[in-house]
Amino acid sequence: MYCLSCGHRIKNNFSKFCNECGDELSRQRISEKKTIKKAVIYSTTIEEDLSRVSHIFAVWVTSFIVASIFFFIYLNYIHNLILPVAAFVGVLFVWMILLFVLQDLADRIGAPSLKFVFIPQIFPIAGTFFSYFYLVNKAMGK
Known part of the structure; x- marks a missing residue:
């Protein structure tokens, strides 16, 4: 879950306040997904x-x-x-x-x-x- 105020990632879904900004999370129970970019890494030449x-x-x-x-x-x-x-x-x-x-x-x-x-x-x-x-x-x- 992410804080909608500061964007900080909160690992505990049951916490009531954000660790960074201290904003109340009771109304922010929306779990957001970040888009993951696929990076192709070649280990050989x-x-x-x-x-x-x-x-x-x-x-x-x-x-x-x-x-x-x-x-x-x-x-x-x-x-x-x-x-x-x-x-x-x-x-x-x-x-x-x-x-x-x-x-x-x-x-x-x-x-x-x-x-x-x-x-x-x-x-x-x-x-x-x-x-x-x-x-x-x-x-x-x-």
Whole structure:
């Protein structure tokens, strides 16, 4: 609750007088809300974000290549397909992390983030490459 005379915030809703001005609060039982401004605070620089995105993108590409090699090696051995399947599940997890980081980068540089999340889900490999290269080039230009 706030004192309507001086604007001082009163923590105890049952007090009868304002601590600052001494005004009687019996007629001021209106609880007011102050508007809270959202402040966006970034704890990292854009270069650190670009480095993070580049490292995760390199891990995703490497894990995709390794999973494909495992798949082609074990293609003839149907009973040993657990390793390629596990590798592709790992690729899927790294891809999801990459999409989250790309969305954060899109929010950071002011690009529409939904565009860079839906394109990779419609065209998984080509869309992820497009989103990565577009966002990195736009962030480097800023």
